[in-house]
């Protein structure tokens with residue numbers, strides 16, 4: 139039985155129906171019970187942050203190792219990838235951040251109906267502050283108006299939370315740490331784009347995606363991974379493009395046209411000669427992941443988020459008491 143169902147059952151048993159038990163008081167009791175039963179949540183989130191910051195997920199690591207094999211021996215591209223590989227190994231061994239820029243902190247939470255999202259967010263904010271004190275995260279978040287850094291990594295919009303309710307009783311928490319350099323080379327195009335001769339079709343999307351890769355060369359700490367959304371409005375387009383970073387690199391898009399476009403973008407980008415860090419070579423992209431969202435007839439946006447080689451993404455499934463039941467990547 140799910141946590142929320144069990145909590146509800148025990149509430150009903152210990153609180154026989156009375157006139158004063160309103161839906162609001164019942165919900166508040168549910169929240170209280172969830173708070174008291176998710177005792178292990180702070181420890182779980184702290185370990186999620188530590189591991190995300192210090193360890194590249196296995197699918198990304200394997201992609202980097204494959205690229206290293208493909209690059210010509212003795213080239214700058216090979217040296218750059220060797221340096222990246224060494225960095226990954228050292229960070230894991232020493233349990234230190236893979237990159238000094240520990241990035242924007244993005245939580246994606248799948249949870250059942252009735253899950254206390256407010257309490258989760260409070261716990262996560264406290265844990266982010268603790269993780270920053272412990273050095274798992276750099277003091278990386280500043281007030282946008284004053285430029286002041288209070289050293290907590292917590293403030294308006296930071297960390298960012300994306301909650302998604304589902305019918306399952308399971309709670310899954312995914313974390314992405316997204317660097318600033320690669321965030322700067324993200325791009326959003328409005329089709330048609332006359333300069334690129336890009337119309338409102340998949341070929342037009344292909345043209346602007348390749349343009350974004352060319353514009354990003356030498357910046358954004360490649361080899362990169364693209365998260366792309368075709369459609370939506372400006373805000374949801376970018377938001378959905380980032381959800382593509384939750385996919386494994388080796389997965390395939392269930393939509394045949396998008397799957398073809400994903401493969402084509404990676405193959406074409408890797409023939410451009412941009413290479414790791416823009417030093418030339420065969421590895422410009424490690425992956426491209428594309429989703430679609432409905433749009434207004436008047437608009438056609440293609441939103442492209444760029445992830446650097448320091449692709450930090452982890453996730454876990456929680457047990458009823460908030461402890462780690464299962465790692466997701």
Ligand code: SF4
Pocket residue numbers: 237238239240241316317318319320321358359446447448
């Ligand atoms: S873009 Fe990525 S690799 Fe480059 S400095 Fe930022 S986090 Fe590090």
